[in-house]
Amino acid sequence: MKLNPKGEIVNAKGWVRSKRGNKNVNFIALNDGSSVKNIQIVVDVAKFDVDLLKKITTGACISVNGALVASQGAGQTVEIQASDILLYGTADPDEYPLQKKGHSLEFLREIAHLRPRTNTFGAVLRIRHAMAFAIHKYFNDRGFYYLHTPIITSSDCEGAGQMFQVTTLDLENLPKNSENKTDYSQDFFGKPTRLTVSGQLEGELGATAIGQIYTFGPTFRAEDSNTPRHLAEFWMIEPEVAFYDINDNMDLAEDFLKYLIQYALDNCVDDLEFMNEKWDNTLLERLHFVLENDFVRLPYTEGIKILEEAVRKGHKFDYPVSWGVDLQSEHERFLVEQHFKRPVILTDYPKEIKAFYMKQNDDGKTVRAMDVLFPRIGEIIGGSERESDYDKLKARIEELQIPMKDMWWYLDTRRFGSAPHSGFGLGFERLLLFVTGMANIRDVIPFPRTPKTAEF
Amino acid sequence: MKLNPKGEIVNAKGWVRSKRGNKNVNFIALNDGSSVKNIQIVVDVAKFDVDLLKKITTGACISVNGALVASQGAGQTVEIQASDILLYGTADPDEYPLQKKGHSLEFLREIAHLRPRTNTFGAVLRIRHAMAFAIHKYFNDRGFYYLHTPIITSSDCEGAGQMFQVTTLDLENLPKNSENKTDYSQDFFGKPTRLTVSGQLEGELGATAIGQIYTFGPTFRAEDSNTPRHLAEFWMIEPEVAFYDINDNMDLAEDFLKYLIQYALDNCVDDLEFMNEKWDNTLLERLHFVLENDFVRLPYTEGIKILEEAVRKGHKFDYPVSWGVDLQSEHERFLVEQHFKRPVILTDYPKEIKAFYMKQNDDGKTVRAMDVLFPRIGEIIGGSERESDYDKLKARIEELQIPMKDMWWYLDTRRFGSAPHSGFGLGFERLLLFVTGMANIRDVIPFPRTPKTAEF
Numbered sequence: 001m002k003l004n005p006k007g008e009i010v011n012a013k014g015w016v017r018s019k020r021g022n023k024n025v026n027f028i029a030l031n032d033g034s035s036v037k038n039i040q041i042v043v044d045v046a047k048f049d050v051d052l053l054k055k056i057t058t059g060a061c062i063s064v065n066g067a068l069v070a071s072q073g074a075g076q077t078v079e080i081q082a083s084d085i086l087l088y089g090t091a092d093p094d095e096y097p098l099q100k101k102g103h104s105l106e107f108l109r110e111i112a113h114l115r116p117r118t119n120t121f122g123a124v125l126r127i128r129h130a131m132a133f134a135i136h137k138y139f140n141d142r143g144f145y146y147l148h149t150p151i152i153t154s155s156d157c158e159g160a161g162q163m164f165q166v167t168t169l170d171l172e173n174l175p176k177n178s179e180n181k182t183d184y185s186q187d188f189f190g191k192p193t194r195l196t197v198s199g200q201l202e203g204e205l206g207a208t209a210i211g212q213i214y215t216f217g218p219t220f221r222a223e224d225s226n227t228p229r230h231l232a233e234f235w236m237i238e239p240e241v242a243f244y245d246i247n248d249n250m251d252l253a254e255d256f257l258k259y260l261i262q263y264a265l266d267n268c269v270d271d272l273e274f275m276n277e278k279w280d281n282t283l284l285e286r287l288h289f290v291l292e293n294d295f296v297r298l299p300y301t302e303g304i305k306i307l308e309e310a311v312r313k314g315h316k317f318d319y320p321v322s323w324g325v326d327l328q329s330e331h332e333r334f335l336v337e338q339h340f341k342r343p344v345i346l347t348d349y350p351k352e353i354k355a356f357y358m359k360q361n362d363d364g365k366t367v368r369a370m371d372v373l374f375p376r377i378g379e380i381i382g383g384s385e386r387e388s389d390y391d392k393l394k395a396r397i398e399e400l401q402i403p404m405k406d407m408w409w410y411l412d413t414r415r416f417g418s419a420p421h422s423g424f425g426l427g428f429e430r431l432l433l434f435v436t437g438m439a440n441i442r443d444v445i446p447f448p449r450t451p452k453t454a455e456f
Numbered sequence: 457m458k459l460n461p462k463g464e465i466v467n468a469k470g471w472v473r474s475k476r477g478n479k480n481v482n483f484i485a486l487n488d489g490s491s492v493k494n495i496q497i498v499v500d501v502a503k504f505d506v507d508l509l510k511k512i513t514t515g516a517c518i519s520v521n522g523a524l525v526a527s528q529g530a531g532q533t534v535e536i537q538a539s540d541i542l543l544y545g546t547a548d549p550d551e552y553p554l555q556k557k558g559h560s561l562e563f564l565r566e567i568a569h570l571r572p573r574t575n576t577f578g579a580v581l582r583i584r585h586a587m588a589f590a591i592h593k594y595f596n597d598r599g600f601y602y603l604h605t606p607i608i609t610s611s612d613c614e615g616a617g618q619m620f621q622v623t624t625l626d627l628e629n630l631p632k633n634s635e636n637k638t639d640y641s642q643d644f645f646g647k648p649t650r651l652t653v654s655g656q657l658e659g660e661l662g663a664t665a666i667g668q669i670y671t672f673g674p675t676f677r678a679e680d681s682n683t684p685r686h687l688a689e690f691w692m693i694e695p696e697v698a699f700y701d702i703n704d705n706m707d708l709a710e711d712f713l714k715y716l717i718q719y720a721l722d723n724c725v726d727d728l729e730f731m732n733e734k735w736d737n738t739l740l741e742r743l744h745f746v747l748e749n750d751f752v753r754l755p756y757t758e759g760i761k762i763l764e765e766a767v768r769k770g771h772k773f774d775y776p777v778s779w780g781v782d783l784q785s786e787h788e789r790f791l792v793e794q795h796f797k798r799p800v801i802l803t804d805y806p807k808e809i810k811a812f813y814m815k816q817n818d819d820g821k822t823v824r825a826m827d828v829l830f831p832r833i834g835e836i837i838g839g840s841e842r843e844s845d846y847d848k849l850k851a852r853i854e855e856l857q858i859p860m861k862d863m864w865w866y867l868d869t870r871r872f873g874s875a876p877h878s879g880f881g882l883g884f885e886r887l888l889l890f891v892t893g894m895a896n897i898r899d900v901i902p903f904p905r906t907p908k909t910a911e912f
Contacts, residue, residue: 002599002667013699013875014667015665015873015875032667033667033698034599034667059872060873061664063699088873088874088875088876089870089872091872091873092872113661113866113868114665116662116665116666117665117873121665122665125601126601126666128602128604129601129603133602136589136592137589140585143458145581145582146584146589147902148584148674148901149902149903150689150902150903150905150912151607151674152689164622164623164624165623165627166620166621166622166651167620167623167627168618168620168678169621171621171623171630174627174630182627188678188688188908189909189910190909191910202569202912205569205572206572208573209471209489209572209573209577210572210578210581210582211470211488211489211490212490217674218604218673220607220608222624222644224644232608232645233606233608242469388545409569409911409912410569412569412570415547415548415551416545416547416548416552416570417545417546417547417552417573418545419471419544419545420544445604446603446604446606446658446661446662447605447658449608451644451646452644452645453646454609454645454647455610455865456658456661456865
């Protein structure tokens with residue numbers, strides 16, 4: 001709580017979380033959103049107007065002046081003895097949905113416009129802020145430049161998933177060209193445009209010019225996936241660094257994740273303890289688990305052998321595992337939680353299951369990919385050293401039949417002063433699931449966008 | 457330049473800006489994007505392969521080992537005497553568009569994928585980064601929380617301009633409902649959705665829950681304005697603070713802008729001096745002008761009187777001026793540059809030219825708006841105290857015939873625990889125009905989106 005000294009008394013402004021007491025004294029738990037901890041306001045009923053006190057119910061907004069004194073009750077060290085109270089806004093108990101009793105996360109999603117007023121979402125939003133700031137600080141302190149890559153793109157080959165179309169055409173009255181197709185010359189950008197699924201390709205333009213960049217912006221997937229792990233709109237962090245090979249990239253990813261978790265432990269202790277107690281009592285343990293262990297670094301091929309061996313010894317997976325398959329979360333978690341008991345970075349994946357831009361290994365079969373696997377959530381970071389050889393990159397693009405007309409500008413980075421470089425992507429909400437202990441990705445973003453849901 | 461010590465020698469990696477010299481010695485200006493200043497590489501021609509040196513042309517990417525020594529030439533204090541050179545990537549002089557000679561900004565916009573390799577755009581991007589970081593640091597240090605407001609919105613009454621539609625419907629085969637209208641039940645979100653024009657309304661949800669928030673995200677305007685001041689996609693910063701009145705809001709805006717400019721002067725001195733010399737030799741003077749003057753605070757009504765008086769005295773404006781008009785940039789600049797010779801905050805604008813959510817003054821005619829006016833660019837910040845009275849806000853919404861069905865969640869902030877609050881919006885690229893001295897807004901964002909242009 002922010003308390004403003006006013007002479008010998010302090011002022012506190014906030015929202016009433018609860019009011020209890022008796023006919024002589026009321027205790028108001030007041031919260032201004034800056035902490036999960038309330039300040040207790042002690043009200044000598046005799047000194048105040050009865051009607052005023054009646055209107056001070058859960059959710060009401062008030063300003064209180066009073067002496068800050070040591071508290072005699074349990075649960076707080078100080079409290080305010082109210083000398084005067086100003087009522088800014090009432091909250092009719094018959095209407096206000098956030099009464100003192102607990103609410104399901106499902107119900108709170110339906111009132112996402114009010115849920116930041118709860119302890120849980122206050123804590124999540126404060127942790128979310130702390131992680132966002134830590135990301136900017138980490139990169140700024142190390143000489144990286146924040147690059148704003150475009151949200152609206154005319155490229156349809158970013159290759160990471162289904163895309164939303166962006167248009168100013170009137171869908172009730174679509175203009176048609178001579179072939180009776182939509183006449184995009186009349187659209188805002190003169191051609192079809194979509195929402196970005198990744199800033200990486202433009203990030204590489206930045207890295208091969210100013211050396212070390214990172215993106216941190218919204219990205220979009222139009223996948224009809226109604227799961228606790230998918231959002232249609234989410235935020236991504238994508239560093240990209242000239243002259244980094246895959247090993248530098250792994251060092252960066254490990255150092256970065258540990259820095260973020262240490263930052264949370266250093267700056268969000270009240271909120272993390274609250275989340276640990278309320279939602280996930282292994283949260284703090286898991287944060288320390290990541291912090292205190294070196295990450296295992298292992299080729300995919302070796303990882304597959306371990307998983308196959310586990311199957312032979314009787315471990316049951318839902319999905320089959322053999323060289324060439326894309327690992328499922330259950331496989332990733334087995335390696336981390338049961339086999340190594342440490343975070344794992346898997347490298348050198350089969351080229352068929354990875355993107356066209358990854359550096360090709362000499363074996364002709366694998367690429368210099370690196371995925372960081374965490375307990376509970378599986379893959380948290382995906383990255384690679386990039387193919388810097390123009391001919392090899394172009395051959396791969398042709399092999400995959402990616403339309404070259406869309407890629408000329410990307411290929412120019414390899415035509416002119418090509419540099420070895422590497423980068424990775426971190427889904428911000430994936431990180432927040434890990435750091436807050438929440439189970440559903442809809443509960444770590446203020447206003448989730450999912451199939452059939454775009455409220456507020 | 458980042459120089460890595462390697463034994464008694466250093467290593468430098470970067471891109472060749474130029475190469476000159478004679479048959480005995482070559483001088484390579486190398487740049488890694490971390491500074492506008494190159495490092496000079498001195499090459500004793502006799503020690504190197506002729507073919508290698510021939511390939512080291514402007515734009516090529518190299519790694520150099522050599523001794524770092526005091527320079528005997530003018531223009532630098534140290535230089536590297538190359539002992540070995542690794543060529544990462546060539547840049548064919550017949551193909552590479554960024555040869556040593558200068559290029560027009562118009563031409564560079566056409567190759568926006570390569571322009572970050574120029575001194576000018578390197579400087580702009582570094583300043584852009586510094587300003588983004590300073591914004592996060594300013595708010596973080598003051599206990600504000602960074603709130604990610606949604607990019608895709610189903611609201612069409614944000615009220616700030618024309619919007620882009622977002623859809624997954626197939627425009628070549630639009631589903632129709634029984635009324636022969638587009639069947640949005642088949643669209644991704646089950647209804648029409650658009651790209652946000654402002655995060656403010658959701659920002660108010662945050663401020664009335666966790667107290668002090670700011671947004672910093674992309675916003676979109678589908679206006680067919682091909683001017684040096686308009687982008688279809690740009691970034692906005694919108695702080696929103698519970699318990700702030702208009703005066704607190706003005707204090708915040710002035711302190712914030714001065715902090716940012718001081719941060720630029722403290723952290724971007726080389727780049728600012730470069731921009732001052734190359735593009736705008738009043739840039740540094742203008743930055744100091746803002747820093748060293750208290751902003752004038754003046755009601756709109758008084759501002760109009762000053763402008764009318766100027767007209768009476770013979771000053772010519774392109775646009776007429778009288779009480780009730782929305783001020784043009786020429787009017788704003790007259791107040792700042794000629795009348796007060798200080799930045800100006802105009803307050804209490806006529807309600808007809810301002811948004812529905814602004815706090816209504818008792819005069820029935822004006823609202824508690826505050827616009828910050830700067831030299832050269834006019835309005836840089838627009839904000840207000842918000843209407844916190846439920847009935848007054850609802851009446852204004854009805855008066856303006858804004859569809860209430862879209863506003864229920866916003867009105868809930870006034871129904872439940874309403875708090876006085878204020879906020880403002882700063883266009884990030886508008887700020888960058890001011891801080892970099894660039895004249896066209898397309899030149900302060902990496903990949904500009906404007907009518908008929910969405911390349912890269």
